[in-house]
Amino acid sequence: MASNKEIVFITGGNTGLGYEVVKALYKSPRPYEIILGCRTVSKGEEAIATLQKEIPESASTLSVQQADLESDASLEQAVAAISTNHGGRLDVLINNGGASFDNDIAPHGRGCRAPRLLFVTSGTATLAETEIFDTPMGQRLNASPPAGWPKGSAGPGTMAVTGYRSAKTGLNMVMREWARILRNDGVKVWAVSPGFLATGLGGVGADRLKAAGALDPSVGGETVREVVEGKRDGEVGKVVRRDMVQPW
Known part of the structure; x- marks a missing residue:
């Protein structure tokens, strides 16, 4: 059934950053239909119950859609369900769970006021900052480990985040490609780097992450909400951080 509210679908919406994005949108005075995509429906329902206790009044509505990012069939069913339930419309797609719907995006742009596509990336994926060594984070990420093999999985300069950094760097190009592909369709595209x-x-x-300087996840949620609500429209096609455009 079509709605006057903006329809937002976020993968991985029941926990971590995804939950904080849902929370940030749910407490906004702006009305949304927020669809939590998650592997296990019961976990999404638990997240909604927790959120509604914390924020008893909202202009928005919440629902759960099963979406297992490791199952093509699950994603196809999610796309079909959203199309059926919302008149073929999806205003904002937030790829928080790390996957893209690729060609399935286009059919859900019909009738949208300001369609938006967001990818969640990482500050560790900027090539320009791989040569920073004079900060604690730069030491952890960029220092080279001692000679010899294996390299280990703890301490500065290890390979613990190699795959993650590489995948997020590739994701930045995925974002740039979708920004190019959808530009003439009026779809605004970003990658959001929510911070540590x-x-x-x-x-x-x-607790261990906070001891290392990590911020509360709500900070990332608010950054994503800024993008959804148009405060970063001057930075379309960029990787945006809380207070700046992330260097490539």
Whole structure:
């Protein structure tokens, strides 16, 4: 059923940064239909219940859509369900879970007031900052480990984030390509670099990450909301951080 509210679908919306994005949008005075994409529907329902207790009044509505990013069939079903339930319309797609719907994006742009496509990237993916060594973060990420093999999985200069950094660097080009492909369709595209946040990413624990300087995940949620609500429209096609455009 078509709605006058902007329809937002976010993958991985039940936990971590995804949950904080949902929370930031849900407490906004601007009305949204927020669809939490998650692998397990019950976890999405639990997240909604928690959010509604924390924020008992909202202009927005919440729902859950099963979306397993490791299953093509699950994603196809999610696309079909959103198309059926929302009149073929999707105003904002936030690829927080790390996957793109590629060619399935286009059919959901019909009737949108200001369609937006967001990818969640990382500050570790900027090539320009791979030569920074004079900060604690630069030391952890960019220092070279001692000679010998294996390199280990802890301490400065290890290979612990090599795959992650490489994947997010590639994601930045995915964003640039979609910005190019969808430019004449009026779809605004960004990658959002939310910062070093104390989420469940990497499984090391929020307390340990905070001790290393990580910020509360709500900071990333607010940054994504700024993009959704048009405050970063002058930076379309860029990787945006909380307070700047991230260098390439």
